Amino acid sequence: MWKIGNVEIDNRVVLAPMAGICNSAYRKIIKEMGCGLIYAEMVSDKAICYDNKKTIDMLYMEDVERPIVQQIFGSDVDSFVEAARYIEKNMKPDIIDINMGCPVPKVALRAQAGSALLKDPNKVKEIVSAVVKAVKCPVTVKIRSGWDANHINAVEIAKVCEEAGVSAICVHGRTRSQGYSGKADWNIIRDVKNNVKIPVIGNGDVTSPEKAKEMLDFTGCDAVMIGRGALGNPWLIRNTVLYLEGKPYKLPTDIDKVNMCIKHLKMLADLKDEKRAVLEIRSHVSWYLKGVKGNSEIKNKIYKMTKLCDILQVLEKFKEDLNEEKCL
Ligand SMILES: Cc1cc2nc3c(=O)[nH]c(=O)nc-3n(C[C@H](O)[C@H](O)[C@H](O)COP(=O)(O)O)c2cc1C
Structure with a gap:
């Protein structure tokens, strides 16, 4: 303290x-x-x-x-x-x-x-x-x-x-x-x-x-x-x-990153009008998904979108795909 x-x-x-x-x-x-x-x-x-x-x-x-x-x-x-x-x-x-x-x-x-x-x-x-x-x-x-x-x-x-x-x-x-x-x-x-x-x-x-x-x-x-x-x-x-504090730490998984991105999007939607929230979340998507396999395709899709619900859908689908890949 x-x-x-x-x-x-x-x-x-x-x-x-x-x-x-x-x-x-x-x-x-x-x-x-x-x-x-x-x-x-x-x-x-x-x-x-x-x-x-x-x-x-x-x-x-x-x-x-x-x-x-x-x-x-x-x-x-x-x-x-x-x-x-x-x-x-x-x-x-x-x-x-x-x-x-x-x-x-x-x-x-x-x-x-x-x-x-x-x-x-x-x-x-x-x-x-x-x-x-x-x-x-x-x-x-x-x-x-x-x-x-x-x-x-x-x-x-x-x-x-x-x-x-x-x-x-x-x-x-x-x-x-x-x-x-x-x-x-x-x-x-x-x-x-x-x-x-x-x-x-x-x-x-x-x-x-x-x-x-x-x-x-x-x-x-x-x-x-x-x-x-x-x-x-x-x-x-x-x-x-x-x-x-001398304690061990863990790095986030790809699924953690997509989940956080979804959470961030929902919080921005509560805070801002849709136009501003869409612009802001685009940058965050790019940061959260850095290094995640398949991210450029997702980013390209999202950059063209103007509605938060569409972006959310893409991210949810991406998460499902990652989950499936994990189970294979
Ligand atoms: C996008 C962005 C916005 C920033 N806005 C501010 C700001 O509003 N006020 C401020 O004092 N510094 C601002 N900074 C500077 C940061 O607070 C910080 O001093 C700088 O990024 C160096 O720290 P870092 O190497 O950990 O990023 C900004 C930096 C970035 C990248």
């Missing part, structure tokens, strides 16, 4: 915020796998201030997902504060996180938000202090190692954030200019850990339970955050929790 502020967290495995993925449906699947702390996908401060319906809908969360972190991105102190207050009052997440890592041009260049904040420590101080003062719940920040290879400043930013009152810091060991390519540099996570007293969550390239332990051992960080590794593989969360 460890803590962020007054929030107790059962284990050292954290789900990364992923836009377009970490909605309540996916998060509940991850929670069932025993994840210690779950980050919801980022929302725009301005969109909340303008009462944008799509963004307000994205804030939907359920008590079973707790402890949960809601992440906000933005660049302006006043709207950050207004959005944080709105979220605390209406959704009551356990923690609010400030995004300082998003690299996409729309956020980092056009809006000067996300990872662009790393270039301006004074602004970081201003935003973080204001948000910490505005809400009662703990505030965390998620940063990258820096803007680019010539501007690695995660340690400086982490210290500024600690001084401004954040309760924990998450470090993704890539620069903004790396995007998601190359390798995450775990040295920078270790450097941050050695320079602050608040808990540090390490992030980047944890794709197996063994890698999670390697990151904890190498960096001394308090917890590991897993993102892409859990796409189509929520069992990675359960298996990492088990492995860190």
Whole structure:
């Protein structure tokens, strides 16, 4: 057990915020796998201030997902504060996180938000202090190692954030200019850990339970955050929790994967309108069925479908075929 502020967290495995993925449906699947702390996908401060319906809908969360972190991105102190207050009052997440890592041009260049904040420590101080003062719940920040290879400043930013009152810091060991390519540099996570007293969550390239332990051992960080590794593989969360407890773990079978895909589809159908749910489940189908024999034919069929009931039928049939093959 460890803590962020007054929030107790059962284990050292954290789900990364992923836009377009970490909605309540996916998060509940991850929670069932025993994840210690779950980050919801980022929302725009301005969109909340303008009462944008799509963004307000994205804030939907359920008590079973707790402890949960809601992440906000933005660049302006006043709207950050207004959005944080709105979220605390209406959704009551356990923690609010400030995004300082998003690299996409729309956020980092056009809006000067996300990872662009790393270039301006004074602004970081201003935003973080204001948000910490505005809400009662703990505030965390998620940063990258820096803007680019010539501007690695995660340690400086982490210290500024600690001084401004954040309760924990998450470090993704890539620069903004790396995007998601190359390798995450775990040295920078270790450097941050050695320079602050608040808990540090390490992030980047944890794709197996063994890698999670390697990151904890190498960096001394308090917890590991897993993102892409859990796409189509929520069992990675359960298996990492088990492995860190010194217990054996099992990999999912092909039938487990199809079953999970069906479960995910049904949960998305409850959460979203059909058009959005169909678009979302297509990506998940591709992730869940990676490496499963006969997957490309199934994917091609599903990519052409616009109705959830048709996709469900294809997946059920695929499962039957796999079951039959198993019995032969
Ligand atoms: C599809 C996708 C969406 C993401 N959305 C967010 C986001 O909303 N907020 C954020 O801080 N990071 C976001 N990230 C970055 C992840 O949280 C994480 O830092 C990154 O993927 C590195 O971790 P990994 O190697 O375990 O995937 C996103 C990453 C991906 C792949």
